[in-house]
Amino acid sequence: MNSQVHHSGKIVTRFAPSPTGFLHIGGARTALFNALFAKRFGGEFKLRIEDTDRARYSEEAVSAILDGLSWLGLSWDGEPVSQHARAERHVEAVDALVAMGAAFRCYCTAEELETLREQAFKEGRAFRSPWRDGGDAPDLPYTIRFRAPESDVVVNDAVQGEVRWTAKEFDDLVLLRNDGSPTYNLAVVVDDHDMGVTHVIRGDDHLVNAGRQTQIYQALGWDAPQFAHIPLIHGPDGKKLSKRHGALGVEAYRDLGYLPEGLRNYLLRLGWAHGDKELFTDAEMAELFDLDGLGKAPARLDLDKMAHINAFHMKRADDERLCALLWDRIGAREDLRTDDTAKVWVFRAMPVLKDRASTLAELEDQVYFLVRPRPFELSGKAGKALKGDALDRLSRLRVVLSETEDWSEDALGETLQRFAEREEVGFGKVGQPLRAALTGGAPAPDMSFVLAVLGRDEVLARLDDVI
Numbered sequence: 450m451n452s453q454v455h456h457s458g459k460i461v462t463r464f465a466p467s468p469t470g471f472l473h474i475g476g477a478r479t480a481l482f483n484a485l486f487a488k489r490f491g492g493e494f495k496l497r498i499e500d501t502d503r504a505r506y507s508e509e510a511v512s513a514i515l516d517g518l519s520w521l522g523l524s525w526d527g528e529p530v531s532q533h534a535r536a537e538r539h540v541e542a543v544d545a546l547v548a549m550g551a552a553f554r555c556y557c558t559a560e561e562l563e564t565l566r567e568q569a570f571k572e573g574r575a576f577r578s579p580w581r582d583g584g585d586a587p588d589l590p591y592t593i594r595f596r597a598p599e600s601d602v603v604v605n606d607a608v609q610g611e612v613r614w615t616a617k618e619f620d621d622l623v624l625l626r627n628d629g630s631p632t633y634n635l636a637v638v639v640d641d642h643d644m645g646v647t648h649v650i651r652g653d654d655h656l657v658n659a660g661r662q663t664q665i666y667q668a669l670g671w672d673a674p675q676f677a678h679i680p681l682i683h684g685p686d687g688k689k690l691s692k693r694h695g696a697l698g699v700e701a702y703r704d705l706g707y708l709p710e711g712l713r714n715y716l717l718r719l720g721w722a723h724g725d726k727e728l729f730t731d732a733e734m735a736e737l738f739d740l741d742g743l744g745k746a747p748a749r750l751d752l753d754k755m756a757h758i759n760a761f762h763m764k765r766a767d768d769e770r771l772c773a774l775l776w777d778r779i780g781a782r783e784d785l786r787t788d789d790t791a792k793v794w795v796f797r798a799m800p801v802l803k804d805r806a807s808t809l810a811e812l813e814d815q816v817y818f819l820v821r822p823r824p825f826e827l828s829g830k831a832g833k834a835l836k837g838d839a840l841d842r843l844s845r846l847r848v849v850l851s852e853t854e855d856w857s858e859d860a861l862g863e864t865l866q867r868f869a870e871r872e873e874v875g876f877g878k879v880g881q882p883l884r885a886a887l888t889g890g891a892p893a894p895d896m897s898f899v900l901a902v903l904g905r906d907e908v909l910a911r912l913d914d915v916i
């Protein structure tokens with residue numbers, strides 16, 4: 450289709466969420482695709498808050514969306530546009546449609562509408578208002594409706610291909626309610642036009658709206674944007690994503706310990722492909738994203754895949770940043786050590802520990818052996834490892850370690866090997882009790898690494914707790 454390549458002039462995309470109180474994972478993906486597409490072609494990515502539903506509006510709900518986008522690392526160009534603030538402009542467009550005969554005042558009552566709709570349904574056609582050819586009923590409340598054209602509507606969607614609707618399928622749509630407020634399809638057309646939007650990537654639940662919106666664009670004599678309707682995200686069970694599945698907002702993924710770049714990469718792959726490449730840096734995303742890679746099959750949430758992708762980004766993440774994120778998560782916990790010494794250990798260990806964790810939550814488990822306060826409560830396995838002659842052996846090892854000068858990881862590895870040889874036992878007979886004493890049974894990397902990270906004083910103290 451390559452519409453993006455042939456588009457002359459600047460690409461402008463947008464994300465147009467309704468402020469529901471959180472950034473839905475599906476919305477986050479829509480925002481990402483629009484942001485990447487604009488970036489790829491040197492265009493602009495705009496944000497419009499569809500806040501016309503004043504009954505449900507709140508500033509917190511808007512902030513939640515902005516915060517979600519910021520956490521995800523998506524920035525928009527210019528100030529966010531408030532749809533509500535543009536109400537006058539929407540009315541102006543409707544007035545223009547009325548003046549050209551493309552819209553009209555409809556005085557039908559709710560009861561009349563019901564009867565007329567039923568009749569239209571029985572006859573297998575769309576609802577047509579009896580007021581569409583003019584007439585006035587002063588003093589009665591009215592809505593302004595679009596005079597639905599009698600011709601087919603065709604949308605060349607970048608994902609769905611050519612989609613056609615016959616005139617029978619579209620009602621005389623309300624543009625302005627009887628309280629003067631604009632409806633969604635009208636407001637979106639006017640806003641997208643005024644914001645210079647050239648490409649609209651959004652969920653395919655809006656596909657039929659693209660048909661309706663195209664009619665309005667045509668009536669106003671404006672060019673419709675290039676539409677790209679992407680399949681909605683489904684839960685792991687293949688059903689449409691709902692509250693039942695939990696974790697609907699991006700903040701839930703943040704709390705589960707995903708990095709924003711990990712979630713970006715995962716969302717990118719949820720409905721877009723570049724061959725079978727799975728892992729993308731931000732630079733690669735911005736360089737490769739296109740509409741042609743958008744798929745038609747419903748995307749299914751797969752938490753294993755999300756963890757796998759996030760693990761790649763954990764490995765690449767800066768150690769200091771990971772430490773800061775980790776302390777944000779556990780810094781207030783009273784059951785853990787959060788003093789400066791513990792912070793030094795965690796920082797030293799980070800290059801190794803981050804390879805062992807696919808999320809920040811897993812990283813918490815990985816640093817536990819460093820930050821758990823002494824003396825440890827031993828796990829069953831650790832308790833067993835400290836029985837029999839193990840304790841005597843640890844006492845002899847304590848002497849050796851107290852005299853070891855070279856405290857580098859390599860030298861410590863050799864020291865432990867030599868000690869096992871001298872004891873005439875396999876390395877396990879040294880490693881297991883030592884691990885039990887130094888970690889209490891919590892997950893930890895190689896013993897020589899653990900010794901090097903903790904330093905002599907702490908190692909000896911932990912040994913003294915058990916022998």
Ligand code: GLU
Pocket residue numbers: 465466467499637651655
């Ligand atoms: N406000 C609409 C929604 O949240 C999006 C409309 C659009 O993208 O055109 O679903």
